[in-house]
Amino acid sequence: MNAAESAIEAAGLGRDYGSTPALRALDLSVPRGAMVGILGPNGAGKTTAMLLLATLLAPSRGVARVFGHDTSRERAAVRRRLGLVFQEPSVDGLLTPRENLRFAAGLMGLGGAVARAAVEDALTRTGLVEQASRPARQLSGGWRRLTDIARATVHRPDLLILDEPTVGLDPEHRDRMWSLLDAERRDRGVTILFSTHYLAEAETCDRVLMLARGEVVAADAPSALMAGVGDQVVEVEGPDADLAAAALQRAATVRMSIRTERGYRLGVVGAHDGIGAVLGAAPRVTRLDVRRATLEDVYFAKTLPRDVTMPRHAPDGRST
Amino acid sequence: MSALAAIHAIVVRDLARSFRQKSRIVGGLARPFMWLLLVGSGYNAISRVDGAVSYQAYVFPGVVVMSALFGGMLTAIATVYDREFGMLRLMLSSPAGIPTLLTGRAIAATAVGAFQGGVVLACAPLLVPVTATELGAAALVLVLAAAVSSVLGLLVAAPLQSIENFAGIVNVVLFPLLFLSGALYPTKQLPVWLRLVAELNPVSYAVDLMRGALGQPVEFTVARSLGALVAATAAAFVAATLLFDPERRLRRKERGRR
Numbered sequence: 001m002n003a004a005e006s007a008i009e010a011a012g013l014g015r016d017y018g019s020t021p022a023l024r025a026l027d028l029s030v031p032r033g034a035m036v037g038i039l040g041p042n043g044a045g046k047t048t049a050m051l052l053l054a055t056l057l058a059p060s061r062g063v064a065r066v067f068g069h070d071t072s073r074e075r076a077a078v079r080r081r082l083g084l085v086f087q088e089p090s091v092d093g094l095l096t097p098r099e100n101l102r103f104a105a106g107l108m109g110l111g112g113a114v115a116r117a118a119v120e121d122a123l124t125r126t127g128l129v130e131q132a133s134r135p136a137r138q139l140s141g142g143w144r145r146l147t148d149i150a151r152a153t154v155h156r157p158d159l160l161i162l163d164e165p166t167v168g169l170d171p172e173h174r175d176r177m178w179s180l181l182d183a184e185r186r187d188r189g190v191t192i193l194f195s196t197h198y199l200a201e202a203e204t205c206d207r208v209l210m211l212a213r214g215e216v217v218a219a220d221a222p223s224a225l226m227a228g229v230g231d232q233v234v235e236v237e238g239p240d241a242d243l244a245a246a247a248l249q250r251a252a253t254v255r256m257s258i259r260t261e262r263g264y265r266l267g268v269v270g271a272h273d274g275i276g277a278v279l280g281a282a283p284r285v286t287r288l289d290v291r292r293a294t295l296e297d298v299y300f301a302k303t304l305p306r307d308v309t310m311p312r313h314a315p316d317g318r319s320t
Numbered sequence: 321m322s323a324l325a326a327i328h329a330i331v332v333r334d335l336a337r338s339f340r341q342k343s344r345i346v347g348g349l350a351r352p353f354m355w356l357l358l359v360g361s362g363y364n365a366i367s368r369v370d371g372a373v374s375y376q377a378y379v380f381p382g383v384v385v386m387s388a389l390f391g392g393m394l395t396a397i398a399t400v401y402d403r404e405f406g407m408l409r410l411m412l413s414s415p416a417g418i419p420t421l422l423t424g425r426a427i428a429a430t431a432v433g434a435f436q437g438g439v440v441l442a443c444a445p446l447l448v449p450v451t452a453t454e455l456g457a458a459a460l461v462l463v464l465a466a467a468v469s470s471v472l473g474l475l476v477a478a479p480l481q482s483i484e485n486f487a488g489i490v491n492v493v494l495f496p497l498l499f500l501s502g503a504l505y506p507t508k509q510l511p512v513w514l515r516l517v518a519e520l521n522p523v524s525y526a527v528d529l530m531r532g533a534l535g536q537p538v539e540f541t542v543a544r545s546l547g548a549l550v551a552a553t554a555a556a557f558v559a560a561t562l563l564f565d566p567e568r569r570l571r572r573k574e575r576g577r578r
Binding site for chain 2: 056075082088089092099104106
């Protein structure tokens with residue numbers, strides 16, 4: 001893909017903090033209008049990657065271009081086309097949402113009637129009109145986060161970078177936020193790069209990037225990543241879980257094997273033939289589930305260090 | 321044009337924030353009047369300064385500058401709140417650039433300082449003999465005093481990471497700047513080393529200019545005072561610009577860890 005067609009091109013992009021590499025070497029190519037999810041445990045390098053692409057950090061190595069502009073040397077040109085949402089809302093509680101948006105529009109260089117029109121448009125798009133004149137500190141966390149999204153889109157950027165935008169949102173506000181972002185993509189072809197710990201949110205992405213310990217451990221379309229784990233995922237629990245796992249490995253092709261607190265999570269190809277063998281070989285299996293693979297399976301398969309037992313609670317709160 | 325839009329946005333926001341925090345404004349206005357009416361009245365009874373003017377009359381120019389100093393500097397130092405609550409990162413991520421952002425903030429802080437000092441100055445005819453021309457000149461000096469205070473405030477805020485340092489900064493920075501400026505007593509009788517410190521203090525020149533504008537005897541020439549204030553403002557602005565660069569801060573922190 002040539003640079004003119006790309007929203008983001010990064011090659012060997014890395015950043016150290018002192019002697020600690022926060023991000024080792026990121027290679028990334030994001031076409032215009034694509035949605036890319038960055039997943040990984042805390043400390044994996046997600047925020048560092050996004051801050052580097054957003055020009056807020058200088059790389060220790062490598063290079064990145066956003067819409068053809070070098071993120072180190074053409075910061076202002078990149079920033080003009082960029083909307084940023086940080087982990088914590090950047091909303092001034094003493095100002096109303098309308099005033100917050102006017103402030104943001106001014107920072108992006110919009111003034112006068114153009115700024116006023118952009119602000120009213122953003123308020124309408126985000127459904128904030130009724131809340132627009134109340135001090136932001138009186139708004140719920142959900143409305144404050146939507147104010148943040150409106151703030152990031154007020155200048156109609158071509159690229160949105162969002163760092164865990166749905167943390168702490170109730171399902172209604174989360175749904176509203178994704179509808180807004182979908183509309184930005186559909187109507188204006190905005191490119192979206194976001195990080196999240198809610199893995200289901202990344203399943204609709206064009207591409208998922210998984211980071212662990214500062215390294216890219218997986219990068220592909222979600223369907224391809226899930227297919228890589230296996231046709232199906234078998235979860236076995238109970239005193240005979242070890243026997244069941246061994247039997248399944250003999251009867252089917254196992255592409256993923258994760259030790260859980262009570263047993264195993266196995267990604268298999270051709271599992272149906274092996275289920276009978278599992279039950280025959282391991283009578284004391286208390287739970288046996290066969291289901292389709294999810295991004296959560298990929299997440300644990302790719303990000304857990306070897307010999308580490310999968311935690312009982314998955315990132316999106318579902319019990320394993 | 322886009323820089324002007326950014327400066328305008330910052331000024332509007334900072335002024336809205338300042339005037340919505342009513343207790344801060346009331347406190348800022350109460351401080352000089354308490355000094356003039358309570359401390360000034362008390363000292364009137366025991367002291368006469370420079371040509372036998374009353375202490376209240378002597379201290380009036382200094383109190384006007386004190387209002388500008390506290391108003392301008394504290395508004396600028398409030399940048400540390402923005403750092404703590406994420407607004408500074410939002411500003412730094414805009415295409416405006418650090419000098420533009422600091423210019424906006426300095427203008428807003430200057431306006432707040434000039435407003436607070438202006439309220440005191442407007443009461444001058446009630447407390448000291450003053451002509452309209454002197455009042456006009458004093459207003460110009462007030463703006464200059466507020467401007468230097470604001471930029472010094474930005475310089476103080478630049479390395480601060482959290483609002484926990486805020487009260488300490490008032491004691492460690494604001495009070496020494498005030499006490500060693502000749503605002504409250506003549507610095508001529510101070511020990512030599514403190515007199516030298518006072519001569520390095522930019523607020524001394526703002527106080528001296530204000531004295532001259534209001535018809536009182538001065539220590540420095542107008543050119544020297546103006547030169548010192550302009551130089552201090554420019555130097556503090558450049559230093560603040562360098563210190564606000566997040567990359568530079570990070571590199572400093574990394575060097576500290578090694």
